[in-house]
Amino acid sequence: MPKVGIYMFIGARTIKTGIAVTTTFLICKVFRIEPASFAAITAVVNMQPSVSKSLNNAWEQIGVHLLAATLSLIIGLLFGTNPISIGSGVIILILLCNKIGWSGGIVLGIVSIVFILDSPPEAFLTHAFARTLSIFVGVGVALLINRVLAPPRYKTKLLSTLHSLFLLTSTYFLESLHTFVQAGNLTSFQKPDPQELNDLLEEVIALNEHAREEINVADNPRLIERRLEICRGFIERGQSINEMTSQRVKRRQAAYSEQELHEINAEFQGVLDVLSAGKDKLAGLINTLSLTAYQKQDSELYCEDIFYWELFDKAIDEWNRKVSGVFYLRALMEVSVVATELRWADRRTKSLLNLLNK
Numbered sequence: 001m002p003k004v005g006i007y008m009f010i011g012a013r014t015i016k017t018g019i020a021v022t023t024t025f026l027i028c029k030v031f032r033i034e035p036a037s038f039a040a041i042t043a044v045v046n047m048q049p050s051v052s053k054s055l056n057n058a059w060e061q062i063g064v065h066l067l068a069a070t071l072s073l074i075i076g077l078l079f080g081t082n083p084i085s086i087g088s089g090v091i092i093l094i095l096l097c098n099k100i101g102w103s104g105g106i107v108l109g110i111v112s113i114v115f116i117l118d119s120p121p122e123a124f125l126t127h128a129f130a131r132t133l134s135i136f137v138g139v140g141v142a143l144l145i146n147r148v149l150a151p152p153r154y155k156t157k158l159l160s161t162l163h164s165l166f167l168l169t170s171t172y173f174l175e176s177l178h179t180f181v182q183a184g185n186l187t188s189f190q191k192p193d194p195q196e197l198n199d200l201l202e203e204v205i206a207l208n209e210h211a212r213e214e215i216n217v218a219d220n221p222r223l224i225e226r227r228l229e230i231c232r233g234f235i236e237r238g239q240s241i242n243e244m245t246s247q248r249v250k251r252r253q254a255a256y257s258e259q260e261l262h263e264i265n266a267e268f269q270g271v272l273d274v275l276s277a278g279k280d281k282l283a284g285l286i287n288t289l290s291l292t293a294y295q296k297q298d299s300e301l302y303c304e305d306i307f308y309w310e311l312f313d314k315a316i317d318e319w320n321r322k323v324s325g326v327f328y329l330r331a332l333m334e335v336s337v338v339a340t341e342l343r344w345a346d347r348r349t350k351s352l353l354n355l356l357n358k
Helices: 010-032 036-045 051-079 083-101 105-117 120-146 154-181 195-211 223-254 266-292 306-322 326-356
Strands: none
Touching: 010 036, 010 105, 010 120, 036 105, 051 083, 051 105, 051 120, 105 120, 154 195, 154 223, 154 266, 154 326, 195 223, 195 306, 223 326, 266 306, 266 326, 306 326
16 A cells, blocks of 8 residues: 655645745844845745756856846846836846846746835835845755755656556557457457546656656657657557457447357458467567666667568458458458558557667
């Protein structure tokens, strides 16, 4: 049974933010820094969702606030404190941040400009310096909390959940292939609902977005994106195969008696046997990929199995010589769709294995 704790109900970032606000107010009270509310607000807007993002953006955060404070003091002394000077300061800050490459810290700088330039005109310097000090207290607390207290580490959860998603979606796809091949034994068929798989896929996509700051070259980010792509494909193409199975079962029910339902043309059975062999080959490739994910291996290049697809074409030709008519054409369409999805999965899995071995 999973452990249930306070982090599960509240969240680490929520707790960090509360600690940052409390710490900021305590520091301001001890050192009589006013306004303490400005310091607390600055601490909140400077909180970062991950350790790596906090470390990567630390100097940018400090630089943006220094730039905003300097710009505010210059504008306040030259043009006074009024709505026009505040708006102008914001525009200039945005232009400078974009020029320097600090676009990610623009919002933080705007907060500083508004706080400082909103000082009373009659005592601008006194209030401006006090507010600048309170802002940097908030920045300092935020950086310290981000660094000391461990926030959510998305990368570990991403890799683990992605692995589970790959196993579940590939199983769903392989089972859809197996069901189509064995549909001759079915008198009814209820298409599986992949909603849970789609929900898990969306969760992994969200995790991938959060983990971008933590992922480095060694993690093979391209492989992560491609695995997400194939997982989505397994779901969508598994649904396509299940639709073909549903149509096949309904078609056979309408055309055959109960006894005839279990009788399959020998040539068509040959086609199904080739598809079954392809499914087994794909299962082996998927198992290899699952076991060696994120572990670079020295191995031969995976190429398309031309011989297998020649066998499939031969089986189709032998079937074609024996049957004809609308019934055959509908069956051919269904088999063609399933073979196309199988070929897609085979190519994508081999492509991932080759990417892993680069």
